[in-house]
Amino acid sequence: MNDFIAARSQMAISLGFHIVYSCIGMVMPVFMAISHYKWIKTGDPVYKNVTQAWSKGVAIFFATGAVSGTILSFELGLLWPKFMEHAGPIFGMPFSLEGVAFFIEAIALGFFLYGWNRFNNWFHWCTGMIVGVSGIASGILVVSANSWMNNPSGFDYINGQYLNIDPIKAMFNGSWFSESLHMTIAAFAATGFAVAGIHALMIARKKNVQFHTKAFKIAVVFGAVAAIIQPFSGDLSAKNAAKHQPAKLAAMEAYFHTQQYAPLVLGGVADTANKKAKYGIEIPGLLSFLVNDNFKDPVNGLDKIPVKDQPPITITHLAFDLMVVIGSALMLIGILYFVALWKKRSWLSKKWFLDLFILATPLGFIAVEAGWTVTEVGRQPWIIQGVMRTSAAVTPMPGIQYSFYLFTVIYFTLSIAVIFLLSRQIKMVPQLYDKVN
């Protein structure tokens, strides 16, 4: 394995795990705060139990997310020192604000976790809410830093020099809104379905049904709403990619030849040798419509991009399709939930209905991983779109493959530990959180 591929793989592994920890770390506190609110309002002790159980999950994920985030803040320099040397002053603004938001989150978490029976209920509730709000703010800020790599602005690149730097403009680049919106909604959808799925499993097993039903309801509402509105933000993101990263969009769609009435290919595999998408269903004009809002106008294909500037097509396309398929499935499940809520309440306790949610537990996170694969692999060969190549940014230190192996082991170990801890938390619900039922 050469150092460049090793560095990219290590970054991919690190981001791939961090995104899971951080999504849960930023969304769970919101669920927790909702349940806490219901307890304060209704006085129903089950809500208090749910809040306390969830707060343990938050603490575990916060700790894991904090260390994997610390690793990442160093990895940017350890693996990509040339990138950081130039990009740091330009896109660093959201990172420094994120540092602030994260700090506040850590302080609020200290208050919340250790604040039971110590503070006034509403003060205590506020600290929990602040954990959620600052977590989401952190997420938006970090994603806006990433969006700058996709759509760099706030500087002039003249003769290899980065001049007239404006960090604020860089932070509010043309992609920050669509990208962070898409990610924030995705975090709610993925976490909502994952949490709902676990509680659905416990309901199906008839364990602490009242407790798990209350928890399920809070999580599923967020997950379902997020999954239903996500396609709209996806459309925004795709239009943005068409405008600023035509190569990425073309790779996502395995769309090789620029044409009018550009078709959208559903499914299929990119055949890079013959420059076409195989085995897919073509819907003529739909890609033109999605990009241009009319069926006729052409969309730029991969033929407009020099081969040396094209991203890996097969991976980008497959990852994109996977994300879309899962996104659609979760949206349908979400709609089904609301149908059940309004018209068919008997479904809510049916086995098939619960099974659907149990099956959906990991789906949201698979979609998140696929989505980030599209974003990151689709940007290649650039680390800063159109400005700096990833290969020019990599560290000169040899032997990166060993650090890649090391971090792979660490992340897998950490994840196994987290799963182990969560399963013990769930197993202990009757003893620790919900003694009565």
Next chain:
Amino acid sequence: MLYIVIAFLFLAIVLYFLLGGADFGAGIIELFTSDRNKDRTRKTMYHAIGPIWEANHMWLIITVVILFVGFPDIYSNMCTYLHIPLLIMLLGITARGTAFAFRNYDAVKDDKTQSFYNRIFVYSSFVTPLFLGIIAGSAISRQIDLQATSFMSAYIYSWLNWFSVTVGLFTVALSGYLAAVYLIGETGDDNERRRFVRKARIMNVLVVIFGGLVFIAAEIENIALAHWIFGNMVSLTAVISAAISLLALWLFIYNGKKKIIRVFAAFQVTMILLSVGYTHFPNLIMVKGGQNLSLLTNHAPAKTIEDLGLGLLIGSLLILPSLFYLFYSFQKKNELI
């Protein structure tokens, strides 16, 4: 604005040392506590640092962010030539951060897994400050060679030298010392207090021994440490006042004046950092051949520094009061219990 950013950088480094360092120290104290007293010590420790744990380690994030936004040259060179010690430090941070959280949030507290978390926690509490110290030592040891051609001279000898390693050990002892002094005030039990006083004394002796070793190592590596510290009034004053406050600390330690001894211990560490930092200011990294990386010349363009400074000022208005209130509330409530 550049000076405001630099001030925040030093503030973050000092606070990470004082707060994060004490957290490392707590693990080190645990490592050197006999099995008989371990549970009790652990309980006191957890009680003291649990609520503030995550916040203490945010200062490292703030330090890194200031470096890579404001001083990208320094950050990228550090990351390149000190890649290996940074990596080991990260392993340490990961291991102890998660082990600390896991041992408290494991729903089943059985001896086997608990002792597993404890082992990881104490060993990584030793490794992390060791490598933090090694990194700090390497930054000023002039062993980083920007022209290096071989793997060893570029990526190994930059940090693996007597000076850096003794600074690492000195940092470990200092962390343990800070923790022991802080913990004296956290317990209501007289026996335990006496144990912490004894630990503080041992750590204090270690600080002096390792401090001496740092001077010897500096001689071996041809580093003018004595000149740095005794060669100018500010550094000299800092060291002398640290020494005086050390004497004062030992006078007060037996009188149960816990607040004042904490202030003294924190003061001493700050003075040590000041005395070394002042001599080198504005250089943050001293490289082979004398071409140093300076905070005043190797910084980001003016507009970035302007925005970063503003961000830090606004951020600190949010962070500092709430952090203070966090410390205050749990300190007060702990006293009531």
